[in-house]
Amino acid sequence: MVIGLYFGLQLVFTNPPWHTNDEDRHFYNAWRFAHGQFKPTVENKKSGYMIPPKLYNQARSSQGIRFDEKTKINKNTFDVQKRVKYNARDAEYHKIPLINKLPVGFIPHIIGIKIGEVFKKNPLTVHWWARSFGLFTFLLIVFFAIKTIPVFKNVMMLVALAPMSLYQASSVTYDMLCNATTFLIIAYVVKWIYQENSISRKDLLLFFGAFLILIFSKSGYYVVPFLALMVPSQKFGFSYPKIKLILILVFITFIPDLTWQQYIKSLHLPGSGAFQNDFAFGLKKSIMYHLQDIPTLISNLALNVLSQGKDWIIGCIGRFGYSYIPLPNVWIFAYVIILFVIAAIDHNVDFKLTLSQRGISALIMLASVGALLAAFYFSFTPIGAKAIFGAQGRYFIPILPLILLQVIGTVSISGKKYLSLATVLISIVFLYQTISFLDETFYHAN
Amino acid sequence: MSKKRKHTNQPLKSNGNKKDPGRKSKAKSSLKKEEIWSFKNVSFNNFIPLLIALIFFSILWFRPLDIKITDPWYEGIALIDSANKVTEKELKNLLLDEAGEKLSEQVRKHPYHARVHYLYGYYWLQRQNWDSVIYHEREAIRIGAGGVVEQVEFKAQEMLNYAIGKKVNPLINSGNNEEALKVLEYATTKNMNNPEIDRSKGIIYLRKGDNDRALGCFLRYEKSQPNNVLNLTNIGLSYMRKNNLDSARFYINRAIKLDPNHNRAKQLNAQLNPQNQ
Numbered sequence: 001m002v003i004g005l006y007f008g009l010q011l012v013f014t015n016p017p018w019h020t021n022d023e024d025r026h027f028y029n030a031w032r033f034a035h036g037q038f039k040p041t042v043e044n045k046k047s048g049y050m051i052p053p054k055l056y057n058q059a060r061s062s063q064g065i066r067f068d069e070k071t072k073i074n075k076n077t078f079d080v081q082k083r084v085k086y087n088a089r090d091a092e093y094h095k096i097p098l099i100n101k102l103p104v105g106f107i108p109h110i111i112g113i114k115i116g117e118v119f120k121k122n123p124l125t126v127h128w129w130a131r132s133f134g135l136f137t138f139l140l141i142v143f144f145a146i147k148t149i150p151v152f153k154n155v156m157m158l159v160a161l162a163p164m165s166l167y168q169a170s171s172v173t174y175d176m177l178c179n180a181t182t183f184l185i186i187a188y189v190v191k192w193i194y195q196e197n198s199i200s201r202k203d204l205l206l207f208f209g210a211f212l213i214l215i216f217s218k219s220g221y222y223v224v225p226f227l228a229l230m231v232p233s234q235k236f237g238f239s240y241p242k243i244k245l246i247l248i249l250v251f252i253t254f255i256p257d258l259t260w261q262q263y264i265k266s267l268h269l270p271g272s273g274a275f276q277n278d279f280a281f282g283l284k285k286s287i288m289y290h291l292q293d294i295p296t297l298i299s300n301l302a303l304n305v306l307s308q309g310k311d312w313i314i315g316c317i318g319r320f321g322y323s324y325i326p327l328p329n330v331w332i333f334a335y336v337i338i339l340f341v342i343a344a345i346d347h348n349v350d351f352k353l354t355l356s357q358r359g360i361s362a363l364i365m366l367a368s369v370g371a372l373l374a375a376f377y378f379s380f381t382p383i384g385a386k387a388i389f390g391a392q393g394r395y396f397i398p399i400l401p402l403i404l405l406q407v408i409g410t411v412s413i414s415g416k417k418y419l420s421l422a423t424v425l426i427s428i429v430f431l432y433q434t435i436s437f438l439d440e441t442f443y444h445a446n
Numbered sequence: 447m448s449k450k451r452k453h454t455n456q457p458l459k460s461n462g463n464k465k466d467p468g469r470k471s472k473a474k475s476s477l478k479k480e481e482i483w484s485f486k487n488v489s490f491n492n493f494i495p496l497l498i499a500l501i502f503f504s505i506l507w508f509r510p511l512d513i514k515i516t517d518p519w520y521e522g523i524a525l526i527d528s529a530n531k532v533t534e535k536e537l538k539n540l541l542l543d544e545a546g547e548k549l550s551e552q553v554r555k556h557p558y559h560a561r562v563h564y565l566y567g568y569y570w571l572q573r574q575n576w577d578s579v580i581y582h583e584r585e586a587i588r589i590g591a592g593g594v595v596e597q598v599e600f601k602a603q604e605m606l607n608y609a610i611g612k613k614v615n616p617l618i619n620s621g622n623n624e625e626a627l628k629v630l631e632y633a634t635t636k637n638m639n640n641p642e643i644d645r646s647k648g649i650i651y652l653r654k655g656d657n658d659r660a661l662g663c664f665l666r667y668e669k670s671q672p673n674n675v676l677n678l679t680n681i682g683l684s685y686m687r688k689n690n691l692d693s694a695r696f697y698i699n700r701a702i703k704l705d706p707n708h709n710r711a712k713q714l715n716a717q718l719n720p721q722n723q
Contacts, residue, residue, distance in 0.1 A: 277593030280558040300515075307513040309506030336503060344496045358495075384556050385517045403499075410496040 001143050003424065004161055004169075007431040008135040011170040014438050016073055017081075017127055018062045019321040020171035021392070027059060027172045028096050030106040030130055034113040035088055038103070040269055043093045047269045050091035054084050058123040063322065072444045081124045088121065102260050105174025105217035108137035127172065134176045138169035141180035149187035150194040152401075152408060154346045154423040156183060158339055159400050161427045163318040163327060163434040168394055175394065178218040181210045182398035186405070189227045194351055198237035211252050216260075220375055221398050222253045223368045230357045230364075279382030286378040301373055304388045315393015316400065318434065325441055331433060338426055343404035344411040346419060352409060365402045372399070519562045522548035526569060545569055553582075560590025564602045571605060579609035580633050587635045603638045614646050623650045641670040648680060657687045675705045682714050694718055 018024040032049040040047040058081060065071050103110070109130040116129025142160040146153050159165060160183060168175045188207045192199050211225045226249060233241050290297040317335050318327035326332070353361070372395055373388060380390035396403075505511070516524065525545035529538045549566040556562050567582035583606035591599035610633050617626035627650050630643050648663030661684040667677050678701035685694035695718050701711040 274593050276596050278559075278561040278564075278590045278596045278598035280556070280589075303513055303515055306506065306509075306511060307515050310509060313503075313506060333507060336507075337500075340496065340499055340503070382517070382556075382559060382561075384552075384559075387515045387517055407496045407499050410492045410494075412492075 001139055003427050003431065004139045004142070004166065005135075007161070007428075007435060008139065008166055008170045009132065010435045011167055011438075012128055012131040012135060014435055014442070015131075015167065015171065015321065016062060016065070016442050017124055018059045019065075019323070019442075020168065020173060021322060021394070023171050023173060023321075024059045024063060025096060026106065026174065027109075027127060027130065028056070028094070029101055029103075030109040030172055031055065031113055031126075033103040033106055034110040034117075039267060041093055042270060043095075045270045046095050048093055048095040051094050051096070052086035052088060052091050054086035055123040055126075056092075056094055058084055059127075065323070073442055074444050078124060082122055084122055084124075086121050086123060088117070101174070102216050102256060104213060105177050106172075108133045108177070109172045130172045131170050134172060135170045138176045138180045141177075141184055145180070145184040145187040148184070149190050151347045151351045152190055152343070152405070154419055155339065155343045155404050156187065156401060157423055158335075158342060158427065159183070159397075159404070161431065162316075162335065162339075162397070162400075163430060164316060164320075164394055165397050166431065167318075167320055167434075168397065174217045175397070178214055178221065179398050181214040181217065182221055182224055183401060184210045185214065185225050186227065186401045189230060190405075192228070192231040192235055193353070193357065195235070197235075199231070199235050208248065208252060211249065212255065215252060216256055219256070220372060220395070221368065222249075223364055223371050224398065224402065225249050226367075227361060227364045227402065230353075230360045279385075281380065281382060283379045286381070286383045289383050290378070300386050301370075301377065301388075303386070304373070304377075308388065308391070312391065312393040312396060316396045317393070319393060320438065327434065327437060331430065335430060339400075339404055340407060341411075342419070342423065344407045344409075347409045358406070361402070361405055365399065365406060368399045368402060369396070372396070519549065519552045519556075519559070519565050522546075522552065522569065523565055526572060529572070542569070542572055546573070557585075558589065560586045560588075560598050560602075561596075563589065564598050564605075567602070567605055567609075571609065574612070576609045576613035580606060580613065580629070583609065584633060584635060587638055591637070599638065603635065603640065606633060606635065607640050607642055609633075610640070610646075611642060618646060618649060623653055626650055639670070641667050645671075645674075645677060648677075648684075652680060652684060655687075657684050660684050661688070673704055675701045675708050675711060678704070679708065679711045679714060682711075682718075686714065686718065691718060 018027060028049065028051055031051065037049050041050055042048075065073065112130035112133030113126055115133070116126035119125070138160075142156075146156050146160070149156055160169075160180075165179060168179060185207060188203060188210070192203070207225070207228070214221060214224075226246070228245055228249075229242055236245075238244070313336060314326045314329070314332050317332045319325065320327075373391060376391040377388045381388050522545045525541050525548065529541035529545065532538045532541065546569055549562070549569050552559075552562050553566050563582040564586035567579045567586065570576075570578035570582065583602045586602040587599045587606070590597075590602070610629070614626045614629055617623075617629070626646065630647050630650070634640070634643055644663040644667040648660045648667060651657075651660035651663060661681065664677055664681045664684060667674070668681060671677060678697045682694045682696075682698035682701065685691070685697065694714075698711055698715050698718060701708060702715055705711065
């Protein structure tokens, strides 16, 4: 918690404003929710929102910086930017994508914005407030997840405090809530496997609550909670637990479609215009196209993993913002090795997974990864393309504990009493290096 | 009433398997080296997932297979690029033929992709088949205009403008006005910028004696090319034919100011102002 707070806050202020992927759009969405704009404004047959021009312009002015030697940021510019004040009522229409996004993923940022505006309606400082509240929420949920999980605590900490994970947590994005709740869901499952007692009603409600928040924040990780199928049936304390569990999870998966999306559809909005129009995209069309040649589909997916896998690993551990600047490869390589090693040794000798449990966890892991890749291949990749488009490493962060769970209990060593200390030191070293790296990369030396 | 179990380090009966730690170390020390590495050994079996994970990670990281994935339409473009680097005509044609086959297949399979039309138009540009360039770039603009990122319409319009010039100028110069006009009408793209279409159309209408339409085209062209002397002269001529001599003088004077030695402008000026001769 302390490490996360210290380095997380450093990331809040070191990460250039609105630099995280899609952060400008997420910030506009959080801002308009904070000001009660749940229904888009339609102008010129396009949907958008009313945003104060000073706020919009300051966010926009931060885009497109290449961060080479000539185009770094001078920290003095923040002093100038902090003098700008906007009037929330002095708003003008802006066409903004992501009109159908739910507000749940932005709740912590909305709170941050509201509090920030009490002090000063300056885009930059309000933005920092929003980031900070996102960070606090992430750390709270992760703290609870680490407290809950009986084994694998060190791994959970390393995943949550991985450079990219903390970077996302300290940005205005619904990825923060998505990542944190997924960690919590996995923590509950491990706890239920470990414990001897029946699962309490409180635990079940919190588990389903976490899934609800996850599904309302970001779609795509519906498979993860099915990890609960690893838990022996007798621990649930009611009849036909697995069937009931599946039904409840499937029902929860559809709640956003049955509620918020229906509300958006009822508005008959014209849409904010095509974001990318040089290629045709479409889930149904793409699936129909690829079903004509399933072996090629499978081989394409496999080839994509082999050709883009390294980029995804880099993106999962440390590739920052719109500029896609990665941490040095050696750091990322080292972090991944550390994760695997600690995942292998971070267990109690009495925590054993049966073959069927390992099988279920492997299946859920593969299904999660497969679902993610399939979603990008069918929805975000041009129909008929071979290369998966749009899949970034940061999308694997929620599934990372699940991947590492595959090696839990594989190495038994003694002398693990220093493991927690080693984990803390590793986190500190990597995060310190990350902050230094970002500071050097994005800013002119004073 | 269920007890809440504290998470301690005391061994629990997880999954019904009790473990005696002492028994385990005695068992391990009595194993021979080959037994440790055999599949019958429990510890080695446990290590397999980690081994698989590390091997898989290494394959992804070090990329020993060096796999590159190219979308099928970009494979066609790669062949065109290769053809452009080659000087030998036969090889160049072979590469272009292959590129053409690939791209035409992609256009057949994916007629909804604006960029595929754009790339296929680029292929026809290499072949100097201006009708095909015009058709495919027009399709690219029709299907693909309006996106926020990866915009295809502007590059497609540049190629379209180029192809129109290449197609239409010879037709106009050879007096084939009707066909030139058909091409121009067909190639006009809504909301896109091609002032040359107006210029060419203006010339055709002027030759046909349709002064009103010619004037309309020249005046639109003048907005994007205000200092084009020939166009100013054409505007002047159109006004002259409509007997609007004041407007004609205005534009001819502008043309002469910009280029006092422009023959056409001087001729028209002489006609407008015979007293100055």
